[in-house]
Amino acid sequence: MSEEKLAEKTECSDETELAPSSKKIKTDQTEAKVGGLKRKYALCVGYCGEGYYGLQRNPTIKDKFRTIEDEIVDALVKVDSIPQAHADEMFKMSFQRAARTDKGVSAAENLISLKMEFSQEHLQKLNESLPEQIRVFGYKKVTKSFDSKNNCDGRTYIYILPTFAFCPIEEPCTESYRASEQVIDKVNETLRALCGTRNFHNFTAGRKYTDPSSKRYIISFECSKPFMKDGYEYAVIKVRGQSFMLHQIRKMIGMVIAIVRGFANADTLNLCWTAHKVDVPTAPALGLMLDKLHYDKYNKKFGNDGLHEPLDWSNLEETIENFKHEFIFSNIIKKEREQKCMFNWLSKLPISHFGVLDPNYRRGYYTGIGKALFKIDNLNNELNKIANDDYSSD
Numbered sequence: 001m002s003e004e005k006l007a008e009k010t011e012c013s014d015e016t017e018l019a020p021s022s023k024k025i026k027t028d029q030t031e032a033k034v035g036g037l038k039r040k041y042a043l044c045v046g047y048c049g050e051g052y053y054g055l056q057r058n059p060t061i062k063d064k065f066r067t068i069e070d071e072i073v074d075a076l077v078k079v080d081s082i083p084q085a086h087a088d089e090m091f092k093m094s095f096q097r098a099a100r101t102d103k104g105v106s107a108a109e110n111l112i113s114l115k116m117e118f119s120q121e122h123l124q125k126l127n128e129s130l131p132e133q134i135r136v137f138g139y140k141k142v143t144k145s146f147d148s149k150n151n152c153d154g155r156t157y158i159y160i161l162p163t164f165a166f167c168p169i170e171e172p173c174t175e176s177y178r179a180s181e182q183v184i185d186k187v188n189e190t191l192r193a194l195c196g197t198r199n200f201h202n203f204t205a206g207r208k209y210t211d212p213s214s215k216r217y218i219i220s221f222e223c224s225k226p227f228m229k230d231g232y233e234y235a236v237i238k239v240r241g242q243s244f245m246l247h248q249i250r251k252m253i254g255m256v257i258a259i260v261r262g263f264a265n266a267d268t269l270n271l272c273w274t275a276h277k278v279d280v281p282t283a284p285a286l287g288l289m290l291d292k293l294h295y296d297k298y299n300k301k302f303g304n305d306g307l308h309e310p311l312d313w314s315n316l317e318e319t320i321e322n323f324k325h326e327f328i329f330s331n332i333i334k335k336e337r338e339q340k341c342m343f344n345w346l347s348k349l350p351i352s353h354f355g356v357l358d359p360n361y362r363r364g365y366y367t368g369i370g371k372a373l374f375k376i377d378n379l380n381n382e383l384n385k386i387a388n389d390d391y392s393s394d
Contacts, residue, residue: 040094042113042142044313045072046320048133048327049106050335056100059088068134069097072112075129081116090114098148098293099155102246106328107290108320109137109313113148133327137316140309143302154219154294156240159253160287160332163226163233165342169262173346178233179226183260190256191221191237193269202272202280203252204245209275217242221252229333238291247282254281257349264354276356281349284341287332289324348377 047068049055057069073090076082086093098111118139126136163179166187171177201207201214208214224236237256239249255272258264258281272278295311303310313320336342 039117040113040115040142040144040146041118041139042111042146042148042311043072043139044137044316045110045112046108046135046137046323046328047106047110048331049101049104050133050331052103054101054103054105055097055107055110057090059090068101069112071130071134072136075126076116078129079122079125081118081122081126082114096148096150098152099290101290102285104285105288105290106331108324108328109292110290111148111152111293111311113142113146135323137320137323138313140311142308142311146298151295151298152243152293153296153298154240154242155244155290156238156292156294157244157249158289158291159237159239159249159283160234160289160329161237161253161283162336162342163235165257165346166235166260168260173343175232175343179235184223184225184235187223187235187237187256187260190259190269191223191239193266194218194252194256195221198273200245200248200252202276202278203248203255205247207245214245216244216248230337232333232337234333240294249288250283250285251280253283257281257283257346258352258354261349263349263352268354271356279352279354279357281352284345286335286339286341289328289332351377 045068047055049068051066053065053067055068057067057073058065062070073082073087073095077084077087082093093114093116095114096112098113099107101107101110123136123139130136162175163183164173164175164177166179166183167173167177168183195218197215197217199209199214200216201209201211204214219240219242221239222237224238226233226235228234237253239252255264255269259266259269268278272280293311299310299312302308303312
């Protein structure tokens, strides 16, 4: 090889070797400018979902549809934990939430993970910047590869509802109804029938029977003994599963109520496990709350490695319980009394026929009473729209 070609090759090789080094220096300088965001933390977050459009942040419409994450991310910028550039493009800080809750749904212990600067002082300032109905209870350093969603082994939700939701179809459904021990036993028997690995394509929207993601594993499902609050009798249903699809829990609750009341039966539930699309009612969002997250595998592997702590918040149990009762439970009970969400939903339950859906039929046109209620509901919606239009024109 000639000396000229050898020199040319050597020059090119030197450029190739120097490029990554110079790029690394530039990257390090960029990180230094934003505070060297190298540590990843997990924040234990609780919130009452009332007045918010769910948990997940959408920066493009945050001014119109405010979410829980909007409040948290804006507060993190305010206390200098993250730069504004990372708030605008959240992937830059590896942001992830463990469970995405829908509009109006609350959480006692949700978890978000992200890279940031954080300390006890940041925690105090953060809570001072947040609305009272949103709290960050604690924080822990996690591994670089930790993902609050993918590392989560299971999620526990609770659903609070007045027990008149279980009133048999033969009896008048009134707010003075009290569930007997036999009724609660029937509720628990029906809940247990939903446990295990099953195809829940009928308990969500937009999923086909052949979609592998329609299969979900329910670990436990149980209803507590009733309790009295402000003249109403309530019960708490608790469900633990690996993960849940959109509206899955509300549809499972809706089916359980229908079976206990007598609108449906065990055969209806068995029909739901087939490829047929079945008419399954969706219980009201009010009453649903994310209660706990489970990180058993992560805790076993990293919880006692000397560098990280287990993701366990039992030391904050009293604080979290107080928050649940003051902001979440009280809001659910207050809204139920004021808006009668469950009572109104029960009045429309006969619209559902709990059979195989026909694409040529509109929902509500399968039964006589369903057809009548469906038309009344549509008429009321039209009258409300006319009234709102008249009010707006004034």
